[in-house]
Amino acid sequence: xxxxxxxxxxLAGALLAAVxxxxxxxxxxxxxxxxxxxxxxxxxxxxxxxxxxxAWWGFDPLARAVLPAVSLLFLVCAAYGVSYxxxxxxxxxxxxxxxxxxxxxxxxxxxxxxxxGLLWVSTExxxxxxxxxxxxxGTPRAFEATWKYLLVGGTGIALxxxxxxxxxxxxxxxxxIGDLTFAGLVAxxxxxxxxxxxxxxxxxxVGYGTKMGLAPMHTWKPDAYGEAPAIVGAILAGGVTxxxxxxxxxxxxVVEAAGESAIADRTxxxxxxxxxxxxxxxxxxxxxxxxxxxYSSVEHMGILSIGAALGGVGMWAALFHVWSNxxxxxxxxxSAGNIRRAAGARTLDEVGGMSVLTPRSAALFxxxxxxxxxxxPFGPFFSELQVIRAAFETGHGPAAAMLLGCLLFAFFGxxxxxxxxxxxxxxxxxxxxxxxxxxxxxxxxxxxxxLGISLWLGLxxxxxxxxxxxxxxxxxxxxx
Amino acid sequence: xxxxxVGLAMGLNLVALGTSRLPALIRAMAMQGVAxxxxxxxxxxxxxWRVGLVAAATVAGKGLLIPSLLRRAMRAANIDxxxxxxxxxVPSLLLGAGATIAAVALGHLLPxxxxxxxxxxxxxxxxxxxxxxxxxxxxxxxxxxxCGYLILENxxxxxxxLLIHTTPLxxxxxxxxxxxxxxxxxxxxxxxxxxxxxxxxxxxxxALRE
Numbered sequence: 001x002x003x004x005x006x007x008x009x010x011l012a013g014a015l016l017a018a019v020x021x022x023x024x025x026x027x028x029x030x031x032x033x034x035x036x037x038x039x040x041x042x043x044x045x046x047x048x049x050x051x052x053x054x055a056w057w058g059f060d061p062l063a064r065a066v067l068p069a070v071s072l073l074f075l076v077c078a079a080y081g082v083s084y085x086x087x088x089x090x091x092x093x094x095x096x097x098x099x100x101x102x103x104x105x106x107x108x109x110x111x112x113x114x115x116x117g118l119l120w121v122s123t124e125x126x127x128x129x130x131x132x133x134x135x136x137x138g139t140p141r142a143f144e145a146t147w148k149y150l151l152v153g154g155t156g157i158a159l160x161x162x163x164x165x166x167x168x169x170x171x172x173x174x175x176x177i178g179d180l181t182f183a184g185l186v187a188x189x190x191x192x193x194x195x196x197x198x199x200x201x202x203x204x205x206v207g208y209g210t211k212m213g214l215a216p217m218h219t220w221k222p223d224a225y226g227e228a229p230a231i232v233g234a235i236l237a238g239g240v241t242x243x244x245x246x247x248x249x250x251x252x253x254v255v256e257a258a259g260e261s262a263i264a265d266r267t268x269x270x271x272x273x274x275x276x277x278x279x280x281x282x283x284x285x286x287x288x289x290x291x292x293x294x295y296s297s298v299e300h301m302g303i304l305s306i307g308a309a310l311g312g313v314g315m316w317a318a319l320f321h322v323w324s325n326x327x328x329x330x331x332x333x334x335s336a337g338n339i340r341r342a343a344g345a346r347t348l349d350e351v352g353g354m355s356v357l358t359p360r361s362a363a364l365f366x367x368x369x370x371x372x373x374x375x376x377p378f379g380p381f382f383s384e385l386q387v388i389r390a391a392f393e394t395g396h397g398p399a400a401a402m403l404l405g406c407l408l409f410a411f412f413g414x415x416x417x418x419x420x421x422x423x424x425x426x427x428x429x430x431x432x433x434x435x436x437x438x439x440x441x442x443x444x445x446x447x448x449x450x451l452g453i454s455l456w457l458g459l460x461x462x463x464x465x466x467x468x469x470x471x472x473x474x475x476x477x478x479x480x
Numbered sequence: 481x482x483x484x485x486v487g488l489a490m491g492l493n494l495v496a497l498g499t500s501r502l503p504a505l506i507r508a509m510a511m512q513g514v515a516x517x518x519x520x521x522x523x524x525x526x527x528x529w530r531v532g533l534v535a536a537a538t539v540a541g542k543g544l545l546i547p548s549l550l551r552r553a554m555r556a557a558n559i560d561x562x563x564x565x566x567x568x569x570v571p572s573l574l575l576g577a578g579a580t581i582a583a584v585a586l587g588h589l590l591p592x593x594x595x596x597x598x599x600x601x602x603x604x605x606x607x608x609x610x611x612x613x614x615x616x617x618x619x620x621x622x623x624x625x626x627c628g629y630l631i632l633e634n635x636x637x638x639x640x641x642l643l644i645h646t647t648p649l650x651x652x653x654x655x656x657x658x659x660x661x662x663x664x665x666x667x668x669x670x671x672x673x674x675x676x677x678x679x680x681x682x683x684x685x686x687a688l689r690e
Contacts, residue, residue, distance in 0.1 A: 117650040128663055135667075146667065147622070154629060154660045155616065161654055162609065162636045168643050168650055173593055178646035195590050 002040050003049060003059040003112060006067070009036050010105030017098040026097050027085040030078035033101055034071075037108070041071035046464060048471075054181060056115040062246055065465075065472035067111040069323045070239040072453070073330050074104050076446045077231040080334050083442030084231060087341070095132045102129045103235065110243040116164050116180040119247055123160070123211060126240055127153050133232045134224055145220075145227035152220040156210025160247075163203030167254065170196035182250050186478065189257040197258045204251045205267055211244035214271050214305060215278035218298045222286075225294035226346070230337025233290070237297045237333065238326035245304055245322065249315075252308065253476045265309040269399060272305030276406035283413025287348040289336055292417045293329070296372060299410050300325045300380075303387055306403060310390040312473050317386030319469040324379025324457050328371045331450035334443075335364040339421060342437040348417060353426035360439045362422045364447045369418045371454050373411045379457035481522045485515045486604035486638065490580060493611040496631060497576040498569055502554060502561045502623060506547050509627050512608075512634055513542025519641055530648050537655055538637070546630065546661055554623055567618030579610035601638050608635025626664050633657045 013033035020026045044059050045068045051058035059067070081100070085093050103126055110122035127150075134146045168180055173193035179185075185192070210217040225233040248268075255264045279299035286292050300321070307318030338361035343351040355362040371378035374385075384407070391400035457465075492512040499505050517539030520531045554561075565572060583606035590602060612632025616625055640651040 117647070117653050120650075121653050124657070124660070128659060131663055131667070143667075150660070150664055150667065151616070151625065151629070154664070155632065157660065158629070158633055158636055158657060161657065162605075162639060164650065165636065165639050165643060165654075168647050169639075172643065172646055173591060176646075180647055180650060193591055199590065 002044055003057065003063075006037060006040050006044075006059075006071075006108040006112070007057075007105050009033060009040070010101045010108065014098045014101035014105065017101055018094065020094070020097075023089070023093055026093060027082045029097060030081045030100060031075065033104070034075035034078040037071045037104060038068075038075045041068040044068075045468060048468075051114075053183060054179070056118055056181060057109075057112050058114050059112055060114060061468065061471035061475040062249065063111045065319050065468045066242055066246060066322050067108060069326045070107055070111070070242055071104075073238045073326050073450070074235060076449050077234050077330065077334070080337075080443060080446035081231045083440060084229065084337070086442075087437075088229075091136065091138065096136050099129050099132045100232075100235070103133070103239070107239050107243055111246060114181050114183065116167060116182065116185070119250070120157075120161055120164050123208070123243060123247065124157050126243065127157055127211070130232070130236065130240065134228045136229055136232070137227065139227075142227045145223035149220045149224045152210060152217070156207045156217060158207070159203050159210070160207025163200045163207050163251075166196050166200035166203060167251065169193070170200060170258075182254060185254045186257040190259055192254070192258040194258060194260065197255055197260060198263065201251065201255050201260070201264060201267070205248060205271065208244040208247045208251075209271065212241045212248070212304075213294075213298050213301050215275040215298055215302070218275065218278070218294075218301075221298060222282075222291040222294040225297065225333075226288060226290040230333045230340070233293065233337075234330040234333035237293070237329045241297070241301060242322055242326065245301070245308075248305075249308060249476055253478070256477070265311075268305045268309035269396070272302040272307075272309060273399060273402055273406075275299065275302030275305065276403060276410075280406040280409035280413065283410050284416075286413070286417065288346050289348075289351070289417050289421050290340060290346050292414065293332055293336060296332070296410065296414060297329060299406070300329065300372075302406075303384060303403070306399065307387040307390065310387070310394050310396065312477055313393060314387060314390035315473045315476060316469050317383055317390055319472055320386060320457075320461070321380070321383035323465070324383045324454055325372075327450045327457070328368060328378060328380055328454045331364065331447040331454065332368040332372055334447035334450065335361045335368055338437070338439065338443050338447075339365060343421075343427075345427075348420045350427060351421050352424035353422075355422045357426050358437070358439055360444050361447075364444070364451065365418060366422055367451055368447070369414055371451060373414055374407065377455065377458045378451075379454040382458050382461070482519055483598075483600045485519050485522065486600040488512075488515050489634065489638065490600075490604055490607050493580070493608055493631060494573060494576050496627065497572040497611060497614060500563050500565075500569060502563055502621065503551070505563065505624060505627050506550050506554075509630050509634075510543050510547035512631065513546070514539055516634055516637055517543055519638070520644055523641065523644070530652075531644060534644070534648070534652055534655070541655065542630070542634065542637075549662070550623055550626065563624050564620045565618055566620060567614065572614055572618055575614050576607075576611050579614065580607040583607040583610065596642055599642075601642055605635045605639035608632065608638060611635075626661060629664070630661055633661070 010033050017029050048064050051060050106122050106126045113119035113122050135142050170193045174191035213221045252264050276299050279295045282295045304318045307314045339354050340346055342358045345351050374381045388400050489512050492508045496508040517535050520535045583603040587603035609632050612628050615628025640654050644651050
């Protein structure tokens with residue numbers, strides 16, 4: 001029952017937000033619902049429920065391994081959202097708050113979907129629900145970003161539906177009777193029609209890969225992350241991409257059951273390395289610190305994809321990386337949001353010397369930079385180390401070398417932009433705007449908490465998480 | 481009988497690629513929507529209310545509602561009716577014809593169940609998906625891109641018809657794709673009201689780039 005509450009509570013909260021009268025008190029619904037969600041999610045993490053074999057929904061090991069991270073990220077972002085919406089009183093927030101809560105509910109649904117069709121419906125709904133979030137600022141640039149997000153994301157969604165159909169036909173051709181739960185498809189295993197499974201795999205990787213932001217389907221990401229408010233960026237980067245990643249993992253398990261795991265792994269490895277390469281090159285070129293975050297996200301999606309291609313150890317590391325990336329990226333998004341608001345601009349040409357104007361946010365931004373570029377002792381260091389170790393263990397030396405090379409270039413690119421923003425002398429225009437942006441606890445504590453979680457994940461990964469990831473890997477490699 | 485409809489849909493793909501006027505493009509797309517809506521009924525031997533529902537929803541959505549929304553958006557945006565192609569009309573047609581041939585050839589490579597043997601649904605689906613892509617890439621106006629998206633979606637729907645008996649739920653879910661289109665169009669209308677661009681030319685959407 002608790003697993004359904006994870007979906008119902010946020011959706012009910014969204015309805016409540018839609019009818020709530022006061023613009024001033026409405027944002028408080030965000031942390032309230034977020035808190036309930038976190039309590040439920042962690043309760044389920046510690047005490048996982050049993051799942052009926054043919055169930056269409058369920059808090060299965062894979063959901064258990066990632067959903068609590070999304071939930072916790074949402075809570076912290078929601079707390080930031082209260083302070084953020086207080087500064088942005090000039091924009092009505094009814095639609096924004098309602099849709100943000102709806103996204104949380106739909107994400108929970110997507111993570112818990114054990115049925116091909118339901119998974120697709122949830123992802124589609126998340127995509128549509130996030131459209132008003134991207135358009136929150138209402139500027140022509142926001143419209144442009146929203147349009148591109150819809151066009152590229154919509155095409156991705158359409159292709160993943162085509163892939164789901166192809167997988168359905170593979171099952172039908174293999175004598176299936178229309179059972180499209182992932183457990184049912186895996187059980188059908190070798191009888192699935194191979195050509196159709198491979199067609200489905202290609203379409204699913206392209207389709208859900210678009211949502212996840214793997215290169216070359218990442219083109220919506222810089223625009224969307226650049227124009228959306230910081231909390232939306234953090235939730236898209238930490239939550240929406242995660243649901244697409246687990247979707248790919250679930251389909252991969254079916255492909256493996258059909259006996260084509262070698263092809264699946266090769267695809268994931270190639271597309272992961274390509275994403276890292278593209279991200280590293282664009283990071284070296286970008287002058288906009290919010291778009292920089294998007295390319296950094298593409299890079300980390302690449303790491304996830306590579307990890308998933310490297311067998312059980314790599315998959316475990318990828319799930320670990322979901323957690324460490326989710327919180328570290330969240331901290332970066334929120335601190336970048338503060339700097340963006342204080343500076344009133346986002347490119348290196350207009351922003352500089354933010355360590356003078358917003359010392360706390362700048363400190364968080366720099367710390368976040370070191371965390372995300374995998375400096376010990378933060379979470380990403382340990383998860384990326386595991387991915388690289390898995391690569392060497394499985395004999396993927398060249399891939400590991402390329403991964404390390406891309407990480408190095410990404411480090412150059414990120415430090416160039418971050419220190420350009422933080423160091424130097426503040427621009428005159430920014431000095432005026434900066435005075436209107438006090439660094440209150442409401443905007444400083446959330447990114448600090450996220451960095452703290454990232455540090456804690458790195459230094460003392462809780463045993464319950466390790467065990468949850470192991471269980472998820474066992475679920476994904478359950479076929480004989 | 482179904483193959484006739486698939487053939488009609490494939491023909492309309494080429495019409496959509498070859499037309500230079502926005503209303504004609506919308507009309508071709510609406511007719512394709514109706515053809516798709518009729519297909520599940522033709523495939524039936526006896527009447528099944530679920531299939532009937534899918535058919536009715538398709539005709540209403542793809543054939544009537546979305547085209548009328550698009551026409552409204554066209555009026556609201558007050559855009560002129562010429563299509564500005566990036567890929568010219570003749571090259572688009574040639575590409576479309578090539579895509580159709582490729583779809584038929586590819587369709588032969590994929591194994592079909594005995595009851596679907598000889599059906600044109602798989603090549604028809606792939607041809608429409610590819611046509612949709614050509615329109616998405618090769619047209620500049622937002623509304624013609626939406627039409628391209630719809631034709632891509634129609635292709636997916638055609639493929640879904642193969643599954644309508646065993647997994648009706650999955651196919652019905654596909655109708656939700658139309659929602660995406662609805663959001664697209666509403667986006668255009670809302671944005672018109674809020675004022676943003678002078679014309680709905682996606683070439684103007686270039687503030688965000690590297």
